[in-house]
Amino acid sequence: MSAVARRTPLRRDTRHGLVGGVLAGIAARTGIDPVLLRVGFAILAIATGGLALLAYLVDWAALPAVDGGSTLLAHTRRLQGRERLRVAIGVGLLTLAALLAFRQLGIWWSDAVAWPLALAAFGAALLWARLQANGAGAPGSLGAEPPTDAGEKGGGRAAPAASSRFAELYSGVFGVLLVVGAALLFLSSNNILGGVRDAALATVVAVVALGLILAPFLWRLGRNFAGERAERIRSQERAELAAHLHDSVLQTLTLMQKRADDPREVAALARRQERELRDWLAADRRPPADVSLAAALREAAEKVEDDHRAAVEVVVVGDCELDARTEALLGAAREALLNAAKHAADPGPIRLYAEIEDSRIEVFVRDRGPGFDLEAVSPDRRGVRESIVGRMERAGGEAEVRSIASGGTEVSLAIGRDGTAGEDER
Amino acid sequence: MSAPLPSVVIVDDHELFRAGVRAELENLVEIRAEAGTVEEAVASILREKPDVALVDVHMPGGGGIEVIRRVAHERPVQRFLALSVSDSAEDVIAVIRTGARGYVTKSISGEDLAQAIGRVRDGDAVFSPRLAGFVLDAFHGEIPEAEVDPELDQLTPREREVLRLIARGYMYKEIALRLDISPKTVEAHVGAVLRKLQLSNRHELSRWAVERRLID
Numbered sequence: 001m002s003a004v005a006r007r008t009p010l011r012r013d014t015r016h017g018l019v020g021g022v023l024a025g026i027a028a029r030t031g032i033d034p035v036l037l038r039v040g041f042a043i044l045a046i047a048t049g050g051l052a053l054l055a056y057l058v059d060w061a062a063l064p065a066v067d068g069g070s071t072l073l074a075h076t077r078r079l080q081g082r083e084r085l086r087v088a089i090g091v092g093l094l095t096l097a098a099l100l101a102f103r104q105l106g107i108w109w110s111d112a113v114a115w116p117l118a119l120a121a122f123g124a125a126l127l128w129a130r131l132q133a134n135g136a137g138a139p140g141s142l143g144a145e146p147p148t149d150a151g152e153k154g155g156g157r158a159a160p161a162a163s164s165r166f167a168e169l170y171s172g173v174f175g176v177l178l179v180v181g182a183a184l185l186f187l188s189s190n191n192i193l194g195g196v197r198d199a200a201l202a203t204v205v206a207v208v209a210l211g212l213i214l215a216p217f218l219w220r221l222g223r224n225f226a227g228e229r230a231e232r233i234r235s236q237e238r239a240e241l242a243a244h245l246h247d248s249v250l251q252t253l254t255l256m257q258k259r260a261d262d263p264r265e266v267a268a269l270a271r272r273q274e275r276e277l278r279d280w281l282a283a284d285r286r287p288p289a290d291v292s293l294a295a296a297l298r299e300a301a302e303k304v305e306d307d308h309r310a311a312v313e314v315v316v317v318g319d320c321e322l323d324a325r326t327e328a329l330l331g332a333a334r335e336a337l338l339n340a341a342k343h344a345a346d347p348g349p350i351r352l353y354a355e356i357e358d359s360r361i362e363v364f365v366r367d368r369g370p371g372f373d374l375e376a377v378s379p380d381r382r383g384v385r386e387s388i389v390g391r392m393e394r395a396g397g398e399a400e401v402r403s404i405a406s407g408g409t410e411v412s413l414a415i416g417r418d419g420t421a422g423e424d425e426r
Numbered sequence: 427m428s429a430p431l432p433s434v435v436i437v438d439d440h441e442l443f444r445a446g447v448r449a450e451l452e453n454l455v456e457i458r459a460e461a462g463t464v465e466e467a468v469a470s471i472l473r474e475k476p477d478v479a480l481v482d483v484h485m486p487g488g489g490g491i492e493v494i495r496r497v498a499h500e501r502p503v504q505r506f507l508a509l510s511v512s513d514s515a516e517d518v519i520a521v522i523r524t525g526a527r528g529y530v531t532k533s534i535s536g537e538d539l540a541q542a543i544g545r546v547r548d549g550d551a552v553f554s555p556r557l558a559g560f561v562l563d564a565f566h567g568e569i570p571e572a573e574v575d576p577e578l579d580q581l582t583p584r585e586r587e588v589l590r591l592i593a594r595g596y597m598y599k600e601i602a603l604r605l606d607i608s609p610k611t612v613e614a615h616v617g618a619v620l621r622k623l624q625l626s627n628r629h630e631l632s633r634w635a636v637e638r639r640l641i642d
Binding site: 313315316317318351353355357364366404405406410 | 555556558559562563566590593594595596597599600603
């Protein structure tokens with residue numbers, strides 16, 4: 001499948017990136033020149049006094065690389081709790097180092113933010129790492145379950161024991177405490193906690209801290225939810241298909257095994273099942289039999305097949321609505337099929353051909369049976385004479401029964417769409 | 427028949443079905459090879475150069491259409507007879523437009539199949555009643571005057587008559603008798619219809635072809 005045409009999701013482009021590939025990834029996604037982005041980012045970093053760098057770090061940790069390869073967090077998902085803690089501490093220290101560097105450079109506004117930021121980064125990194133590791137598990141629960149399947153490559157890892165589950169819980173709570181603590185530290189060191197005037201600022205900071213804690217959970221929640229929904233739809237479709245196959249094909253196959261000694265019955269069962277399956281596959285493409293002449297003819301043929309264990313091949317060209325005249329034609333065609341099925345089902349198949357044109361409808365029923373002489377049929381067997389020829393004539397059409405020299409009989413029926421019998425008979 | 431048995435390569439991804447066809451066609455045709463995939467089929471048809479390649483329409487990897495297209499590219503004279511359980515018009519028309527000289531459904535009897543193979547070997551077309559019905563459907567109705575290529579886009583009354591008799595279940599011999607023409611003339615009419623089917627631009631045919639990605 002080509003991913004070229006589709007929009008690629010946001011990823012780190014490690015091959016074209018200078019540092020972590022975050023900006024290169026954004027450039028690839030948006031189509032903006034990466035150099036431009038880098039310059040813009042540098043200005044942003046200076047203007048925000050380094051906060052933008054923190055954002056960069058978070059992105060770097062969270063975004064998967066283009067080559068499906070590892071993010072910092074993808075690495076950590078295969079790490080045990082203790083190693084993960086170490087990585088998180090590293091993230092915190094890196095943040096601290098970056099802040100100190102900025103302070104040295106003079107891009108700085110207050111010493112009071114240094115510790116809170118470093119702690120917040122540490123705590124957030126811990127939470128992210130935990131969530132990534134828990135990826136396939138239920139989202140949202142704060143470390144109540146073990147890190148289930150540990151990503152792609154580490155899938156074979158043995159299930160963690162209760163102690164590591166405790167470590168999970170511990171690191172989760174620890175991460176939350178760190179972020180909350182960082183927020184409190186920031187607030188108290190700025191003397192905001194006391195002032196009613198600064199309540200608004202305090203709320204904002206609290207919300208930001210909460211966002212830091214919840215963002216990874218919400219993100220994971222959304223992704224898992226979409227995945228689960230797709231999976232549910234798939235399994236529903238599967239169940240539907242299974243139910244259908246069970247009710248139809250499996251039943252018929254069982255019946256066929258039971259009747260294996262009766263080839264005619266087996267053939268009839270197979271034909272009926274084939275028809276059902278085709279109808280099911282065609283779904284709604286066929287009009288209902290009480291509206292369409294073509295569908296009604298097919299249905300009549302199917303009924304004869306079922307009732308008399310005869311094979312009927314149906315070919316219909318065109319279609320029209322059922323009305324009184326076409327009802328008569330349908331009735332006559334049904335009789336002709338019935339007659340053929342009773343007296344000339346072997347050698348089959350019986351063929352029904354109908355051509356529905358703008359001005360005229362013709363139906364032919366052909367069998368390859370022994371044939372019979374219409375004139376010689378005893379008057380009590382009035383089936384053909386009455387129900388076919390008589391019915392067509394009363395409706396303003398015509399019918400003919402013809403023996404074919406090389407074997408078999410053909411009944412041809414014709415009727416005009418406007419009440420006439422139509423022009424030529426052939 | 428004095429002519430040697432027609433040589434055949436059977437292409438179908440169902441082994442059970444191939445075995446059935448082989449058993450039915452024994453002594454009626456000479457089976458040179460069998461193939462279960464598109465790759466195998468192309469290779470064995472080009473190697474064996476049979477009179478007729480019997481190809482299943484539905485197979486993984488592009489199906490009979492892909493086989494026909496690839497073989498025809500290397501060996502334009504190769505003749506194909508398409509075989510399928512499908513009776514949807516799109517499939518049938520698509521495979522004929524790719525170059526098959528006929529189409530029969532898998533429920534055909536062994537004897538009829540052997541006869542159809544012999545006919546394809548002799549360069550004639552094989553129309554089952556169902557295919558005849560599809561063709562009549564496709565060529566049914568008027569099309570805008572400006573777009574009409576009367577040579578290709580319309581059936582002559584005689585061709586239509588022949589097709590209708592096929593749809594009614596008449597054998598070629600019976601059609602000849604009925605229309606008081608020679609069986610060879612019946613063949614000629616059917617061949618002409620096949621050519622129109624493959625070359626016509628009638629919108630129904632084009633639409634089917636486009637849906638099946640035969641035309642870019």
